Every structure is written in structure tokens, then in C-alpha cells.
Amino acid sequence: MTADSKRPEGSLAEQEEAPLVWSARWSLTTRILAVNILAIILFGGGFFYLDTYRTRLVDTRMDVMADQLAQLDEALEAARPDQRQRLIDSFTRATESRLRFYAPGGAKLSDSFTSGPPTYTLRDPDLQPWKRDAARAMDRGIDWIVGAPTYPDFEEPRTDVGGAWPEVVEAFRTGKASSRFRYAPERTPLLSAARVVDLETPEVMMMTLNARDITRTVRAERLRLAIVVSMVLITSVLLSLFLARTIVRPLRRLARAAVRVRLGRAREVVVPRLPSRRDEIGTLARALSDMTQALRERIDAGEHFAADVTHELKNPIASVRSAIEGLGRVTTDAQREQLLAIADEDVRRLDRLVTDISDASRIDAQLSRTLFEPIDIGLMIESMLAGRAARAGNGPNPRIAFARPRKGTTTVMGDGHRLERAIDNVIDNAISFSPDAGLVCIAATRLGDEVHIRVDDDGPGIDPDQREAIFRRFHSERPRDEAFGKHSGLGLAIARTIIEGHQGTISARDRDDGKRGASLLITLPARERSEEQG
Template sequence: MADTASPEGSVAEQEEAPLVWSARWSLTTRILAVNILAIVLLGGGFFYLDTYRTRLVDMRVDVMQAQLALLDEALEAARPDRRSALVAEFTRATESRLRFYAADGRRIADSFESAPPTYTLRDPDLQPWKRDAARAMDRGIDWIVGAPTYPEFEEPVVDNAAAWPEVVETMQSGLATNRFRYAPERTPLLSATRIVDLDTPQVVLMTLNARDITRTVRAERFRLAVVVLMVVLASVLLSLFLARTIVRPLRRLARAAVRVRLGRAREVVVPRLPSRRDEIGTLARALSDMTQALRERIDAGEHFAADVAHELKNPIASVRSAIEGLGRVQTDEQRQQLLAIADEDVRRLDRLVSDISDASRIDAQLSRTLFEPIDVGLMIESMLAGRAARAEPDAAQPRCAFARPRKGTTIVMGDGHRLERAIDNIIDNAISFSPADGLVCISATRLGDEVHVRVDDDGPGIEPEQREAIFRRFHSERPRDEAFGKHSGLGLAIARAIVEGHAGTISARDRDDGKRGASLLVTLPSADRTERVD
């Protein structure tokens, strides 16, 4: 229940973590940023492709080393006159180039001289612009992902062992080595070396232009780029859709709220967005209801001010008339009469101002009050005992009878002082309409999840068309024999405000027993029901 909310809740909401770096961003920008961030994470697949290319190169180099090991065994087992044919068959099957270097660094043999070349290094200047664009894209992606920088391959002018660092390394260490270089068209040129022991120990250099690796990586990049572009397009469209369905109604609501703030509450129509069942629709309807409540509160305030002005005019005019008459009267008796009239009017003004002050502060005070369990039965019993103690012994007034409920059955959550004021006003109203020998019957009962307080009087009753009007401020239907100005006309209005502030209701009806008189029924939610709702 809103009235029982503790102040700590609002403080917690105020202490919500503020936005720092995105505080100046519009909602549309934030939606786009979140979606684009997801795309950037998807674009991280390009880093994976660099790792994928490295694995392909490592696998190809391992295959080359294994092929050289098989070639070494095959050459040792073959007759010398069959070795050239075996080398040619090997290079044709692997699309590679083999060069043999002696221990002194001389090149002994080259498969491209004894057989047709198995690959050709292409001149990029002779290729179409699409290849240049592809190479530029490769360089850009390698720079973005931080790929290692490999040297460009140049065919040595003097082809000997010293021109190949991997051959020199193998001659010195006796271990197989390999290198990665870029061909002129920026495709991988892989090399692998191994010592083979034929007639004399030699170093064999195997080179391979692995264009298929570049084709594979580019194909995967193209597929990933297509996916990223499709996701970008879908993300932008979805972001614009979200911005349209979220930002636009929020802007409409903000404009309406600004107009209300500028003092145009009566002419502002806050869109309720009835077709929306999401949080935006809930917010729109809440703002619309809030604006309507504000409009009603403004109207009620204006009516209340007009009623106050009207009610204050009569006693003020009476006081003025009495004061003006004091200067004209001749006898002490007349002077005493005028002073008595002025005194009565001043008392009436004091009572009226007190009631007006209470009526205007009830809503604000209840909204800040922490409710606690109140036993309505015990409260009424204590209140009636206090009335009896204050009553004058010889005063003729109706009796009050209270049907006490079982202890603990009529407990509600509320402000005890305010609830006592409401019920006291209702009892005062019943007493004022009952004859001196009448009986005011009061009961408090528990029915389901509600506590009912009923006050029946022996008065003339209330006409059906007046049963709502009696709860209006300054309602003036009073008993004929009652002195003028004894009641302010705010008692039942204050009672209704207090009861409704406790999420209850108050209504007027005929007595259930069929007797003459009126019955006022107050209904309040029980304490256990309030706890379940909270």
C-alpha cells in the first residue's frame, strides 16, 4: 500500500547509481551503441581468421617436412639414374620446387631446370584492380588484428646457400628449418629444409607458393563480412524500430509533462497509449492518471478556496456588525449582547479555521506517516470512555452503545490518532442528529479481509440523493434546533479523507434493523490483508 511505504524506499531510489560516461547520450544513441557493440564482438571473428591462417601455415609446413622425410628415404633407396625422375615426380605431385646445395654452398640441382616449373610467382602489376583491392584489404585486416609482419620474397640474384638463411641454419645446426615469406602478389611462400645423405651430405630446400591458403582465408573473410554486414543492417533497422517504438512515445509523454509543468494541466491530454501493454504503456497510463488526479486536485483546491471564502464571510460580517454597533448602543445590556455575539463568532471562526487547517493537511500528513497495527475495537472503547468522562452530568444528550468485538479481530494498519479523529467525527455527527433521549449504536466487526465500523443514529435519516453530498466540505444540512455555526460542515469530509487515506471507504445508508435513522459504514482493510498486498 502506497501510504505505508517507508521513506527509505524513496531514498534508495534517489541513490540509484548515476550514469557517467553515457549521461549525455540520447536513448536512440544508446540503443545503437549497444547493438553495434554486439556487432563489434562478432567482428572479432577476424582475429580468429588470423589464427586460422597461422594454423593452416603451420600444418602445411609440417606436411612439407614430412614430405621431405619421405623424399629422403626414397632418394636413398633409388638408383642414381632414377633420382632426377623421382624429384620431378615429387615436385609435380606437391606443386613445389626443390633445390639441392652442397656443403660448400653451391647449388647442385634445381627442379625448375630439370623439369617444367610447378608454380609461377605472379606480378601484381599485371593483375586486375580487384586483386589490388583484395591485397589492400588483407593488409588492413592484418594491421587491425596485429598480425606478424613477414618479409617479402625476392628471388636471389646468385642462387647459393648463403642466399637462403634457412639453408645456412640447417647447415650449421643439422636440423630441419622453415620460413614464411610473402610472394610479390602477397600469397604465402613457404620454405622447408632438410639434410639428405646421398653420395654426399646435401641440404634440400623445398619452396611452395600456397595460394590456396590465401584463397581459403579470403573466402572465410568474405563470408564473415557478409554476415557482419547483414547483422549491421538488421541491427540498425532494429535499433531504429526500437527508437521509434520507445523514444517517440517517451517524447510525447515528456512534451505533455512539460505542458503540465507550465501550468496548463486542464488543457493537456496525456496520451494513454491503450494498445501498448509494455512498460511504456504502463508509464503513459500512469502519467495520464496522475495528470487527471492533478487536475482534480487543482479543481478541488479552487473549490475549497471558494468555499472557505464563503464560509468565513458570514462570521466576519457578524463580528464587523457587532463591533460597528458597539459605538451606537446606549445601554450596558445592549453592549453585552453585542460582545456575546462577537465572542460567539470569534469562537466559530477559530473552530472553522482549525477544521480547515486539518482538512487541508490530512493528505500530506498521511502520505508521510508510518502505519502501525491498530486494534479498532480497543480504540473505540477507549474513545467512548473518554467521552463519558468529559460529559457534563446534567447535560441531556443521546447515549452511546458499543458492541465490543473479540480482542484482536479488528486490527488494521494505520495512524491511530487520525483514525480516532475520523470515527469521533462520525459519532459527533450521529449524536448531533439524534434526539436527547436517543441511542447511537456503534459496532466493529471483522468480515473476511475487512474491518467494518458501523455508527447508527436515531435521527431523521438521510435522503438517498444526499448520501454522497454529506461528505462534501461545508455541507450545511443540520438539525433545525441546532445553534447556527456550532459545526463547520467539515467533520464528515475530514472523516472521508482519513478513511480513504487508509485505503478504506465510507458510505451512508439506511439502518439494517429498519428503524428510523441513518447508518454510516466505514470499511478498512485488515492488517493481514495489508501485509499481503505490501
């Protein structure tokens, strides 16, 4: 993965991080409970449906009453006068209703409750048990919650005349059927419907009905719904608490461990990895543990690096100090020139050390901010070798052979300056270990999705137990005939840092042709074919 490919991911992560506004101060447990309880509240909206269900039942019953009155009207007109009372009695018993007839002036002509036994009785709520009072209180509460329309209470008029009934007045006035909804004293629907009938004279027939079955049906449905909502609510709260516990507790453990790491009071703070968790929290725990371990290794590496720097700088500083102190004691120009030469060499060595140390300490940070671009490794190595040949003197040096690849086949995404520095360090290392008449072979090839860069030398080779150590900073294994202080011991360490910053690898091994010497292999991710064609 290249540096420029990392940036879109960061910007995407910033876009996905939506700020919490109204719930910013809520704990995770509270949010889980709130979300689940809100879902139950929405489910409890079924009470609204029951209110519309009751309204539909009432409307249907009123329509049925209107149809029944129409049928009774036809039957009364077809019957003989002496059969009409028997027909009315049969109708009221079958429908459990009450029929009253009013003259156009409002006088009551007849009443089924006076000509026969009552078919329903309005119950006094004061004489009923407390359970009925609780049911009525619940009905009122639910009606208030759902915003049900209010209906008047039913009261028998002191003087039973047509003018006391709005539905009778409306029927006389319009000539059409009229109906009303009222609450009986025990809060059950009392429905009434009035219709003009034309017997010997026009009369208004009014039918009243105490529809207790509607209340029983609605209450039964409300009870079932309340039981279901209560069970779901209890289950949801328990599951929410369980879910909050499985999420919040490990997060708190991770937070406490992170605080201990920040405070630095314990050298080896163990961040729980939660191996049994296979969800996102487990992934987070293992990522934090790995991050903490990497941070600890980084700190240790920094401490070791500082110690190594101190050690490497002490020798040339001590040598310069000794040379300067000796200048005051020498008496000949030859001795003075010798001490000055020593001091000059030590100063140059210090300059190389400081430069390499500066580069080694900044490479990681610089690579993380660098925008990678396509680099043809073959062309880059060819240009490097041309420049090296132009700078070379006439003295004996190992020869360099480069197997140049076909143009465009070894393209990678990276920072050309840094890659050139890494490969140049590897070539310098090979040259330093090769004899004057030796040969350094360089090859760059593409194998699948990788570009391989191989540098072989004719030197003494590298012992297997030293093949990893040579990439450590200030590694001191140098050729015997090399002047002291000519190399800082950071070249291969810098090369590895640069290569790994490009998602590549560098390793030491034996030469493929079996000859004496060492082979350093660099692998880098090749540029994708689609990018090359695009």
C-alpha cells in the same frame, strides 16, 4: 498500503536510479544505435578468428611439408642413383613444389626447375587486374587491424647458394628440419622447408611451395563474413532507428505535454494516453495522464476549497462586524450584553472553522510523512467512549452502545491520533442527528482482510442522493433543532480524508436492521496475520 511501507519503495527507487556518466549527454537514439553497433563490432571480431585460422593453415601446411620431405628422404636413400631424379620429378609434380639440393659448402647441386618444367609461377602484381590490387590492399588492412605478425617478402637470391637461405643454414647447423614463411610478390604465402639428407654425401634438400589455396580460402571466408556483418549491420541500424522511433517519438509527445502543463497556458492540456501501446511507454503515458488529471482535480479542489472557506468565513465575520458596530448605538446594558454574546458566539465559530480548515488542509501532507504502527481499533474506540462519558454532563444525550470485539482481532496499521479523530467525527455526526432518547450503536469487526467499523444512529436517515454529498467540505445539511454555527461542516470530510489516507473507505447507507436512521461504514485494511504473529 501504509506510509511506512511506502518509504522502502522510494529508497529502492533511488538505489535503482544509477547516474549516467560517460553517456549522460547522448540522446536515446544515439544510445540505441551505439549499443547495437557495438554488438556488430564484437561480431566482426570474427576477422581475428580468421587470422588465427590462416596461421593454423600455414602451420599445418609446413608440418605436411616436413613430413613429405622425411618421406622423400627415405625414398631417395632406398632408391638407386639412376632412379632418384625420376623420383624427385614425380614428387614435385604431385606436390606442385620446387626442390633444390645444396652441398655443405653452400653450392647448389640440383634444382627441379632446371631439370623439368616449373610447377608454380610467381605472378607479377603489376600485370594483374585492379581487383587483385584491391584484394591485397584489403588483406593488408585487415592484417593491420587484427595485429597479424609481419612476414618478409620473398626474393630470389642473385646467386642461388645455400648461404642465401636461412633455413638451409639452420638445417646444416642443427641437423634438424627448418621452415620459413614469406610473402610472394602477389602476397600469397610462399612456404619453404629444409632437411638434411644423407646420400653419397650429406646434402640439404629445400622444398618451396606457393600456397595460393590458403589465400583463396582465407579471402573467401573473409568475404562471407564481411557480407554477413554488413547485412547484420544494416539490419541492426534499421531496427535501431525503428526502435528509437517507437520509443523517442512518444516520449517527446509526453515531454511537450508535460511542458504545457507546467506552463499552464492551456486549461485542459491533454496528455496522450497512447492506448495502443501495451509496453512500459504506454504505462508511463497513462500514468502521466492520470497524474495530470489528479493534479488538475487537486487544483480545482483547492480552488473550490478556498472559495468555500471564503464563503464560510464571511458570515461570522459579518456578524461580528455588525455586533461591534451596534455596540456604539445601543443604550441599554441588556442590548449590549446581547450583542457581546453574539460576537462571542461568532468568534467561537470562527475559531472552530479555522481549526477545522487548518486540519483539513494539512491531513494529506501529514499522513504521507507519518510512520504507521499497529492500532487495535476495539481498544481505541473503548478508550474514546470512556473519555467521552467522563466529559459528558447531566443533560439529555443519546445513549452509545459499543459491541467490543475480541482483543487483537481488529488491528490495523495507521496513525492512532488521526484514526481517533476520524471515528470521533463520525460518532459526533451520529449523535448530532439522534434524538435525546436515541441510541448510537457502534460495532467493530474483522471480515477477511478488512476491519469494518459501523456507526448507526436513530436520526432521520440520509437520502440516497445525499449519501455522497455529506462527505463534501462545508456540507450544510444539519438537524433543524441544532444551533447555527455549532458545526463547521468539515467533520465528515476530514474523516474521509483520514480514512482514505489509510487506504480505507467510508460510506453512508441504510441500517442493516431496517430501523429508521443512518449507518456510516468505515473499512480499513487489517494488519496481516504474519505481522501479528511476528
